Amino acid sequence: MIFGLGILLVIGLLGLSLATGEYSILSREDGWKMFQTVRIPRTIALVLSGAAMAMSGLVMQMVTRNRFVEPTTTGTTEWAGLGLLVCLVLWPHSSILVRMSVAVIFAFVGTGIFFALLQRVSLRSSLIVPIMGIMLGSVVSAISTFFALKTNALQSLGIWFQGSFTSVYAGQYEVLWFVLVVVVLVFLLANHLTVVGLGQDVATNVGLNYRQMMLAAMALIAVATGVVTVVVGSLPFLGLIVPNLVSLIMGDNLRTNLPWVCLAGIALVTACDLVARTLISPFEIPVAVILGMIGAIVFLVLIIRRAGAGA
Template identity: 55%
Template sequence: MQKNTIQKITGSENSQTQCYNHNKIWTKPFILAIIAVIILGVISLFTGVYDIRGQEDGINMFFITRVPRTAALMLTGAAMSMSGLVMQLITQNRLVEPTTTGTIEWAGLGLILVYLLFPAPTLVLRMTGAILFSFIGTMIYFLFLRRVKLRSSLIVPIIGIMLGAVISAISTFVGLAFQMKQNIETWFVGSFASVLIGKYEYLWLIVIVTFLIFIYADRLTLAGLGEDVATSLGVNYSKIVLFGTGLISFAVGIVAAVIGNLPFLGLIVPNIVSMYRGDDLRSNLPWVCVLGMGTITVCDIISRTIIMPFEVPVSLILGTVGSVVFIVILSKQRRLR
């Protein structure tokens, strides 16, 4: 009897220790992941057609093009992965991210309308339009979900994909009707080729978004347990969902205005992290940001080298990888049923 009691106590202590170690941030694997991302960043800095070491203005071109591009990769990877993580918590669905909820398509519609109202809009105006319509579109998506009684794991993303397809069709029609086809094509082809010094600095606002999400991580995690549970634990569910949606819209709007459409990044990374670490937002957020940075940097390096001296849009690489991961996740959920 005494032996069984000691075994139970020891087992409880071991499980608590494992849980503690599981939620720790600064672990050896995380430090190795940071080192790997730093190495990828260095590779990105020295990847390209232009010979920065053999030309007289190589140093200038290094700081004008390579450094901004690498910084934009890191910030964008963190933003889109983080947005997918928060969306999956709020909707309680693994298959949700800005691409499968129509958020990115709404941002594109906002950009088209800004170009329609202002023939030569500044980056601030484009960002404002993208952020505003991202927020409106995401809230409309949540309203649709509230009216749907059948909330299976497949219905939730399908509603977002259908809504996004409608908004994308409207954007295309408006662009063709008002001869803005080039603006539409530029947005749909998400690429970092045009990132230069002076044209990406607003992406640093994503750091503020990350900081705010980390502060409210516990409340967002409770919101992910459902309205009834969150309310019973003293969390204002409606306010925290509105706050989380606003942060997501802000991050997605900035990325859409500066870079363009980057599909499936918010689907791949959060699912991989949650698969191994569970659903605790506070401990997962650093992992999601770091892996998001690494994923998009790898895709961008491939896009620059696969058919050198030409460059493939990074959205093409991301879309291909993301589609495969999306199908794998669907197949896995079907087998679990």
């Protein structure tokens, strides 16, 4: 019953997304064409990117056993951006599919580096882990900025990381359908990922190949992050906000939480996009600004709650 109401809420938000815009699709002759070219792709992008990034955050939190990690607090997004920049400089006329592939590879490598560093840290405090990730992301971001300055690509780098759906239109967003595969695979591997989250010893004792499952989790996170970064840009803290809020309400059962995380991710990114489109209309605020503000507040609240629990 409650989940059904959630679905209705999301459908309502998506309907508002389709109806929102400065261009009048009803009074213009080419209104239907504009609707098909811009608004439908944008709404589909909201659904796919919201679900994928929220679920990526949940998977990352599960396998690291830390509620503070997600692609933007572990450097994964910055690695994807670096890959995108490298692709632009080396292959400036490459297709979006090639850019996506390079971004995914860099995101996979970056996630692997973060996990490797995590294995070498003896102090596994819940706060140390995201601090490590943020520091790693800052280093990668600095490298990207330096590289962009050297190659006159700083403006392009800024556009990619602003996290906005303004450039989503027919013919440009279709690679986002790849993240649908990620969503399906996360659902299929939910039980295995839950066991991996219990630790290597437990996973090995029940006959699960821990290393293979960690690589699979890294691949899922990398694909989702790389594809979304190429099409939309950075969506900060989306994978942090949604899984934590769902866990507070529903508990920590991964399989039970997955549909809610997926739904809440879509709802949050759509709501933020609607605010971004209407707050200073006819101009738009990058949706990353809205998400960043909400995410920062949630992050601080989680830290305070954890500190209070520790006290």
